[in-house]
Structure formats: structure tokens, C-alpha cells
Amino acid sequence: MIKPYTILSTRDEQDGAKTVFFEVSKTVMLNPSTASTEKMQTSIVVPPNMDVDEYLFADLQKSGWV
Amino acid sequence: MSHGFVAYNDSNQVLVSSDTRNLHFIQKLTSPTVDNASNYYGGVRRFRYRATCSVTPVPFFTCPTADFYGITGVRNVGGDQWDVEMLRSGTSETYPEMYIFADPRGKTSDETYGMLVYRDDGTPSFDSRLRPLSVAGGIGVSHPYNPRPSFPYGLNSDNCASMGDASGGFFAPTEYNTYSISITPSKPMYSYASIAQAERQASFSRSEEDCLGIGAYGGCIGYGTSKNWNSTYWCFYRGGIQPQGNSILAGWIACYYGCNWTYSKDTSLAGIGTGGDGGSGGSWPYSNETINLSSTSVIIGDASRYD
Numbered sequence: 001m002i003k004p005y006t007i008l009s010t011r012d013e014q015d016g017a018k019t020v021f022f023e024v025s026k027t028v029m030l031n032p033s034t035a036s037t038e039k040m041q042t043s044i045v046v047p048p049n050m051d052v053d054e055y056l057f058a059d060l061q062k063s064g065w066v
Numbered sequence: 067m068s069h070g071f072v073a074y075n076d077s078n079q080v081l082v083s084s085d086t087r088n089l090h091f092i093q094k095l096t097s098p099t100v101d102n103a104s105n106y107y108g109g110v111r112r113f114r115y116r117a118t119c120s121v122t123p124v125p126f127f128t129c130p131t132a133d134f135y136g137i138t139g140v141r142n143v144g145g146d147q148w149d150v151e152m153l154r155s156g157t158s159e160t161y162p163e164m165y166i167f168a169d170p171r172g173k174t175s176d177e178t179y180g181m182l183v184y185r186d187d188g189t190p191s192f193d194s195r196l197r198p199l200s201v202a203g204g205i206g207v208s209h210p211y212n213p214r215p216s217f218p219y220g221l222n223s224d225n226c227a228s229m230g231d232a233s234g235g236f237f238a239p240t241e242y243n244t245y246s247i248s249i250t251p252s253k254p255m256y257s258y259a260s261i262a263q264a265e266r267q268a269s270f271s272r273s274e275e276d277c278l279g280i281g282a283y284g285g286c287i288g289y290g291t292s293k294n295w296n297s298t299y300w301c302f303y304r305g306g307i308q309p310q311g312n313s314i315l316a317g318w319i320a321c322y323y324g325c326n327w328t329y330s331k332d333t334s335l336a337g338i339g340t341g342g343d344g345g346s347g348g349s350w351p352y353s354n355e356t357i358n359l360s361s362t363s364v365i366i367g368d369a370s371r372y373d
Contacts, residue, residue, distance in 0.1 A: 013211050019354065034276045038223065042268035043354045044216045059216050 004066050005056060008041070016048035020056060024065045040065065071183045071192075082192045084183050087169035090196035091372045092119050095164040098152070106234025107301060107320035109133070109156040115164045117148040121172045125150045126255040126367055127162040134242075134306030134319050135162065136260030153260060153304055155239070155319045165255055165372050167199050202254070202368050205247045206361035207316035209262040209305045213239035223270040224295045226325035233325065237266060237301035242308070242317030249312055251368035258364045262305030264318065264356040271296040297327040300353075307364055314364060 005024040013019060025039040046055045060066040073082040082088060098113040117123045122140070129135050133156030141149045150164060175195035183192040192198065217236055221228035228236075276291045306319040 014359070015211065017211065019212075021354065030274070034274055037273045037275075038220070039271045039273075040220055040268065041271075042217055043266070045212045047215075063217070063219050065220065 003053070003057075005060060007052070007056075010052070013045070018046045018052060019043050020046055020052055022056060024060055026065060070186075082183060084185055084191050086191060087171075087185070088192045089124055089167040089199040090170050090173065090193060091199065092123065092166040092168050092173050093117065094372060095150075095166065096161075098161050098164075100161075101151075104234070104320075105157045106231055106238075107323055108234075108238035108240075109154075109158075110320050111154040111156070111158075111161075112138075112151070112321070113154070113161060114149045114151045116143075117150055117164075117166045118146050119148055119166060119168050119172045120146045121168050123148050123150065123172070124167045124257065126165045126167065126257045126365075126369070127152065128164075128253065128255050128369055129307075129309050130160050130162060131156055131158045132308065132310065133158065134308045134315070134317050135256070136258055136304055136306040136319060138260050138304055138321075153306065153319050153321055155306060155317075163255075163369065165367075165369055170196055197372060199367060200371060201365055202251050203247060203249065203366040205245055205314060205364050207245055207258075207307060207314060207364055208243060208359055208361050209316045209318065210241040210243055211356050211359065212241055213237075213264050213266060213301075213303045213318035213320075214241055217268055221268065221270050221297065221299055223272040223297050224327075225329065226297045226299070226327045228297075228299070229325070233299050233301075233323070236268070236299065237320060237323060239303060239318035239320060242315040245314045245316065246312060247314055247366075249309060249314075249366060251366065251370065253368060253370040253373075254309065255367050255369035256307065256309070256364055257367075258307050259362065260304040260306060260319075261358045261360075261362050262318075262356070263358055264303040265300065265353060266303070267298055267300035267353055269296060269298040292332045294330045294332075295327070296329075297325055299323075299325045305358075305362070316362075 008021040011019040021043045023041045027037040071084045095115040100113045102112040104110040139151040170190040170193040177195040180194040274293045302322040303318040304321045308315040
């Protein structure tokens with residue numbers, strides 16, 4: 001799977017969770033000669049024992065970025 | 067002057083001692099000055115009470131609404147005047163009653179009967195005429211690491227255009243820890259200092275590439291323009307408590323919030339850049355961090371004894 005996001009860094013938290021800093025982008029053509037790329041850079045907390053990629057992908061799907 | 071006294075309860079805990087100072091009731095305050103009010107970010111109210119006390123006051127507050135409350139500062143503003151600053155979530159215009167306590171040097175009494183205990187320096191440690199504080203319970207609370215686990219949608223990248231309910235909803239805190247405690251007073255009051263802090267931010271950027279012609283290899287021919295927008299929205303949180311039945315919730319209150327934006331435009335002619343450059347780097351001292359999460363004491367008293 002080609003991931004539409006980039007994980008910039010992760011931080012281990014006290015309760016076993018992980019704070020994942022990431023960047024996600026999407027590009028749309030406004031007209032034949034103009035491309036617009038939107039990007040979001042923020043963080044998400046992945047609960048303990050959860051797969052980071054699965055959790056992040058599901059969250060980005062829910063918020064409409066993927 | 068002679069000194070020396072100690073009294074224990076039936077659990078052998080010290081109630082009164084000439085070696086320590088008990089807290090005593092100084093004054094009751096209502097109708098605070100509201101410094102900031104927002105109905106976004108989960109609701110934010112910053113307000114303060116002006117207390118008169120010759121020594122450092124120890125404030126207790128009631129929780130009249132189902133919101134998170136916390137004391138964020140006790141500042142001397144000159145002489146015996148103190149500002150007690152509080153923070154509350156939610157949108158209600160109902161504010162707590164505040165009960166100020168201090169050691170018995172904070173107030174004098176004209177009554178001529180009762181019990182007065184002195185320390186070895188001649189200052190009072192206990193004065194039954196001043197309505198000593200009776201503690202009804204207490205617990206240590208910790209806050210969850212994140213005010214909210216993720217962000218629900220995107221915000222506008224252009225010039226911080228998403229404000230009000232958009233960015234407020236984006237950052238509104240949702241997480242809390244729950245602690246069970248038996249809250250026995252009919253009118254409980256709480257002493258809780260908001261120590262935990264957190265900052266969360268999210269950057270949104272957008273770029274537009276505008277080209278009059280595309281060459282054989284995909285490059286830009288003719289006059290081209292590249293525009294870039296970036297907005298970084300941020301919110302700063304403080305810890306708060308919310309009594310709920312026989313539980314105390316330890317959650318978060320949005321305190322300060324804002325946004326920083328940048329915009330740049332670069333141009334090129336026949337594929338050759340004609341202007342524009344820039345760069346940035348380094349790191350901010352405090353971003354997406356949470357600090358001071360160690361257990362904080364919540365002390366409970368009965369406010370009806372001091373009305």
C-alpha cells in the first residue's frame with residue numbers, strides 16, 4: 001500500500017500509548033493549469049497495543065483526508 | 067509567653083498543634099471579575115476574585131455547574147489585596163462561591179471566649195474564634211496525557227481563516243480520568259490548584275502551481291506562479307476537576323488559543339525562477355507537549371459551615 005501520509009516522528013507516552021507526529025497531503029486540479037495541494041501536519045495518540053499505521057489510516061479516512 | 071499544645075483525634079492524627087498552623091475562615095467571595103469568555107473550545111471562562119488577607123490565602127471553591135474548574139493563580143496585587151484566578155470550561159454564566167482560608171495571622175477576632183494556641187514565636191497557630199477549616203475528604207488526581215486523542219477535521223490554511231466554532235471544535239478537550247470518592251458534605255467546596263498543562267497545535271498548508279503552458283517534459287513554459295499558504299492553529303490547556311456524583315473527573319480546560327499564518331509567492335519565467343526564496347528551521351520550545359502530570363491533591367470541605 002502506498003501510504004498517503006508521512007510519519008515524521010513518534011513519542012512514547014507514560015501509559016504505553018504513542019504520540020505520532022505526521023503529515024498528510026492531497027492534490028486537486030482546480031483547472032487544467034492549476035494544481036492545488038493541501039497539507040496537514042499534526043499529531044495523534046495511538047492507544048497501547050494498536051498498530052500505528054492502521055490506527056492513523058482509519059482516523060484519516062474518518063476525517064476525510066484519505 | 068507560654069506555648070505548647072497538641073490535640074489528636076481517635077485515629078491519632080494531629081488536629082491542633084502549636085508547631086503548625088491551622089487554616090481558618092477569612093471571607094466568602096461571590097461575583098468575580100470575568101477576564102475572558104468564549105463559547106468555543108469547549109467553553110472558556112477566566113475570572114478572578116479579590117481577597118483581603120494579611121497572609122497568603124488558601125482558596126476553596128464550589129462547583130455549581132457540570133464543568134471543569136481549577137485555580138490557576140493566587141497573586142498579591144499590593145498590601146493585603148490578592149487576586150485568586152480561576153478557569154472553568156463550559157458556557158454557563160453561573161460562577162463559584164469562593165471561601166478564603168488562611169492561617170490565623172490572616173484575621174483578628176474581637177470575641178473574648180474560645181481557645182487560642184500560640185507558636186513558640188508568639189504568633190497564633192489555632193484560634194477557635196475564627197472558624198477553623200474542617201477537612202471532609204481528599205484525593206490525588208492525575209490528568210490524561212492528551213486533552214483529546216485526535217482532531218476531527220481540517221482547518222483553513224489561508225491566513226488563519228478558521229476561527230470561532232471551527233477551530234474551537236477542533237481543539238475542544240474531551241478526555242478525563244475518573245476517581246471515586248465519597249463526597250459527604252451537603253455543600254462541598256474544593257481546593258484544587260491547576261498544575262497540569264498541555265499545548266496542541268496543527269499546521270495546514272496549501273500550495274497552488276499556476277502555469278500558462280506545460281512543456282514536453284512537464285516543466286512550466288511561460289509565466290508561472292507558485293503560491294503557498296500556511297496556518298498553524300494552537301491551543302493551550304490547563305487541568306481542571308469536575309465533581310460528578312460520588313466521583314471526581316480530572317480533565318482539561320482550554321485556556322489560551324490562537325493561530326499564526328504565512329504566505330509566500332514565487333514566480334518563474336520560461337522555467338527560470340525570477341524571484342522568491344525563503345527558509346525556516348529549528349524547533350519550538352514547547353509544542354504538542356504535556357507537563358506537570360504528577361498527582362495533584364483535591365481537598366474537600368463543607369462550605370455550609372462557613373456561610
